[in-house]
Amino acid sequence: MSNPWTPGAVDALRQQHNLPFVRTDAQGQVVEFNDRFRLIYGWDDRLVGQTIGMILPASFRDLHHAGFSRFKLTETSKLVNHPLELATICSDGAEIRSEHFIVAERSDAGGWSFAATLRPLEGPHAC
């Protein structure tokens, strides 16, 4: 993770319209997602303001919360800027194996923003 918070990294992911995209604030709460994410995983606007842990399997949430809290203290993470194969939870509870690519970016004001593209690896939208 040589430069985990490349300026513009979040926007670069956002521009990949063919892939589901989701972004959270520094607290890990969802602030935006794109139509592709909405279509494939079925979530609607009610996800905004919820923790991103909602889209992770329950068994991953402990590590996710701990890792998130750890990042805020150390500003280092091995998860960032690497493709990660993880299950993603749909709004109906179904799981879709997906490749997550997470980036982190710090704003000029010092606040953190996290974003990810999720490439579905199974199901009708697998790519």
Add this chain to the structure above:
Amino acid sequence: MLAEDSFSGSAESRSLIQQMSQSLGLLRVAFDSTGEAMLIVDESSAVCWANQQAADLWGGGITLQMVGRPLSTLLQFHHLDRSPLGDEEPSHPLQKALCAEGRNSYLIQALSAPENTQLIKRSVSWRLIIQMNQSFVLLIFRDLDPLEKALARQRQFIDNLAHELRTPLAIITGNLHRLKRKEQFSDNIRLSLSDATAETQRMANLVDNLLLLSELDADYRRWRLRIDDMRTFIDQWTTNLNSDSRDCLQVDVANEADDYQVQIDQEAFHLILDNLLDNSRRFCRSKLLIQIRLIRAESHVELQFIDDGPGIQNDEQCVAVFDRFTRIEEHRNADMADGGGLGLPLVKSLMEGMGGSACCSSPQSLTGSDHQGLVVTLRFPSPKSSTGITNSAYR
């Protein structure tokens, strides 16, 4: 997350969540900073938590990638002689964790990189955790520090030395037996030859015991644990005894209806009882009478080995008899060859190796009776199948 939902809206609650989040982060930093690799596996042997060291060794550096995966797909345990250890073998850490917490050394192969066949040696400790009616096993993998490595080398030296001594001792014993068969020797010489034979035998036993202790100290012993009723294990032991020894034994079971299931290594168990019997025979001057009493406790099965010898009169000696090469002076019997002071220490090490314990007391302290003798109490942990957690939970 539910907590976050229910707390949302209150500034005080948000502050509390932030504090908890910070504490969680600090804990994570601490766990990731330690030199030990840590894993928590659930009842189906799937990883549900890992620290960074574990991920670096077996998860490609990403802790999240380990979650939900069976432990057996991430790493393979091997005995110290490099033979692979099956998931179902009783000496597998997850199987041993079902009985009691403990520690042992293993060679470990990472399976995440199949091309990497290197085995690393780690001291592995295990502990069963029951949380909200779910059981988990915490595994901690520790590299040996320089002092432990030096001790291991020293133990290896003792091991080698004992092996080297066995052959010459066998040759001496053989020659002494040959000489004893000659008829031209006087009674005095025959007596000297008998003494020499007894002393050589004592030295051979000492070497065997040293070798076994060294094996136990270095965690090199291959435990063959199996679950069965303690009464069956005792029956198997008594079957192998000569009739004189069998006649002096009396086995009492506190309650026949109780469950006396234990998980033990039969060979080690026989060695323990052999040593206790030998110890009692050494100190009891009149006709030997041994009582073996079985008691079922909540988490263990207790075996009391009670003789009618001189016993031990004070607490300090009760502890000291388990120290190596310790003999109680007033109990020395000129008619018997000295035991070498390794019998009871061996009993203790073998018991601890099986997750149990051994201690000494007098019948007076145990029952308040004025009966003379020594009581050696062996505690065997019950398999978790006897206390509500089944073995199959980890299969």
